[in-house]
Amino acid sequence: xxxxxxxxxxxxxxxxxxxxxxxxxxxxxxxxxxxxxxxxxxxxxxxxxxxxxxxxxxxxxxxxxxxxxxxxxxxxxxxxxxxxxxxxxxxxxxxxxxxxxxxxxxxxxxxxxxxxxxxxxxxxxxxxxxxxxxxxxxxxxxxxxxxxxxxxxxxxxxxxxxxxxxxxxxxxxxxxxxxxxxxxxxxxxxxxxxxxxxxxxxxxxxxxxxxxxxxxxxxxxxxxxxxxxxxxxxxxxxxxxxxxxxxxxxxxxxxxxxxx
Ligand code: COA
Numbered sequence: 432x433x434x435x436x437x438x439x440x441x442x443x444x445x446x447x448x449x450x451x452x453x454x455x456x457x458x459x460x461x462x463x464x465x466x467x468x469x470x471x472x473x474x475x476x477x478x479x480x481x482x483x484x485x486x487x488x489x490x491x492x493x494x495x496x497x498x499x500x501x502x503x504x505x506x507x508x509x510x511x512x513x514x515x516x517x518x519x520x521x522x523x524x525x526x527x528x529x530x531x532x533x534x535x536x537x538x539x540x541x542x543x544x545x546x547x548x549x550x551x552x553x554x555x556x557x558x559x560x561x562x563x564x565x566x567x568x569x570x571x572x573x574x575x576x577x578x579x580x581x582x583x584x585x586x587x588x589x590x591x592x593x594x595x596x597x598x599x600x601x602x603x604x605x606x607x608x609x610x611x612x613x614x615x616x617x618x619x620x621x622x623x624x625x626x627x628x629x630x631x632x633x634x635x636x637x638x639x640x641x642x643x644x645x646x647x648x649x650x651x652x653x654x655x656x657x658x659x660x661x662x663x664x665x666x667x668x669x670x671x672x673x674x675x676x677x678x679x680x681x682x683x684x685x686x687x688x689x690x691x
Pocket of ligand 1: 455456457459496497498499500501539541542543565566
């Protein structure tokens, strides 16, 4: 399928594994990688055979060690807002994706890497994962949605602590504050993500897409989440899968969902 310079695209049994592939730079997100991520997400939205997505980093040391600091020399008062909005837009595509997206965090998830993981619907981390938002050490702040997503995920106090100190935390601390969903050994990481996705893929796809829509409405001040939920409930009620799901329960058999 797609050919990228800094991304690996592998599809197996309906699951796309997108791997950020710049291991010599600890998978730091340069502008080109970000644009490739945009294209990859667009393709993943459209490709019918893709039912779920894992985002990870190449190698055992790093998920993504942040935005590419060498490109920060190009950031100035004229383009900074656009750079931030561009990153926000690409990460929102991940968050709004109607198919489940899990971050498999296999090492450093720093700065833009932590922001990328937070844009995914869930985060599974290996025992060697390290999270942090060290932007203040560079005279910046997280600009790809991190100030908002971190606060919603872990609450105001912990978000302030992480973003003001810039300190790294390990996977166990990340689990204890609600930043991640599970911890596994590095060897079991991708299998754990696939295990969760395989459960989700047995459920009704339109219902899953509507859950994503409703949960994301919490993040969107311009939307009334209860109205979005009622609308999603109505959308599901029109589907063949809803008929099938309820019928299968009454007939004491497993449902066969078709995504319509
Ligand atoms: N941007 C660009 N290059 C990066 C990078 C980033 N965010 N993070 C790591 N790299 C590069 C290093 O410059 C180095 O490249 P080189 O071999 O050409 O010199 C390579 O990746 C390996 O990193 P190195 O620092 O040698 O590894 P380490 O094990 O000593 O340290 C880290 C690992 C993650 C602690 C360290 O690389 C680091 O602090 N990175 C920056 C993290 C950061 O501030 N991210 C937020 C940016 S907003």
